[in-house]
Amino acid sequence: MARRTTLRAATLLPALALVVAAAGCGGGGGGEAKGVPLVNEGQLTTCTNAPYEPFESREDGEIVGFDIDLIDLVAEDLGVEQQVTNSPFTTIQSGQALNVGNCDVAAAAITINDVREENFDFSDPYFDATQALLAPRDSGIDSLAKLEGKTLGYQKGTTGAEYAKEHAEQHGATLKQFADLGLLLQGMRTGKVDAVINDDFALLDFEKENRNFEVTKELRTDESYGFGVKTGNDKLKNKINEVLAEAKRDGTYDRLYEKWFGTAPADS
DSSP states (O other): OOEEEEOOOOOOOOHHHHHHHHHHGGGSOOEEETTEEESBTTEEEEEEOSOBTTTBEEETTEEESHHHHHHHHHHHHHTSEEEEEEOOHHHHHTSHHHHTTSOSEEEEEEEOOHHHHTTSEEOSOOEEEOEEEEEETTOOOOSGGGGTTSEEEEETTSHHHHHIIIIIGGGTOEEEEESSHHHHHHHHHTTSOSEEEEEHHHHHHHHHHOTTEEEEEEOOOOEEEEEEEOTTOHHHHHHHHHHHHHHHHHTHHHHHHHHHHSSOOTTO
């Protein structure tokens, strides 16, 4: 399935501008495919937040990744092209990007939780993850207790941010916020923070290419990712669930998992 990518960051808009954006998003006047409503005719528009390897990242001017390949399967089933738009994670997890009509589906390694379920609807879970600590190799920071007097970085709007605020500060850590994973990891590289917290697979992927750092502790939060759709968009949600189920039945999910993670899923 051919894919076009828009490498732009959505900005937070005043309330009036949001109404205008919702009314005129994409200039295509909306459409549908196989009975599924679309914000733009002939395309399934996806909001993501890159970089977040291996789920979404930039490669040769295009956003690629595990999430993108899975949504490509949905677009292919609908007979349309996937259009990928890069947006701040805060506008994705708050439901803003979906509610103003910037996109049909949010695909950004989004952990399913009660707060987000008030903002938009989730597909069935498609990936299991947990939180983890990343620190310089041999730093000795292998628990939250070892963060006393040190600085812990986190990504704004994530479940890692919530975990850090709830658990790390009580151990005497200073918290530092970053807008996205790329800036968070750059802060780690440049010594702005002593350790970072984020989803385990994203940090393990970074560790593979940056051997001066290591994942020192998994924090066992038992999270599951889901794709997001606007509240009440049951037709698209059901289509995503149908495609995911078929991909798991016919081996496509395992093939894509191995492509991006280098190993088969644990339960395959």
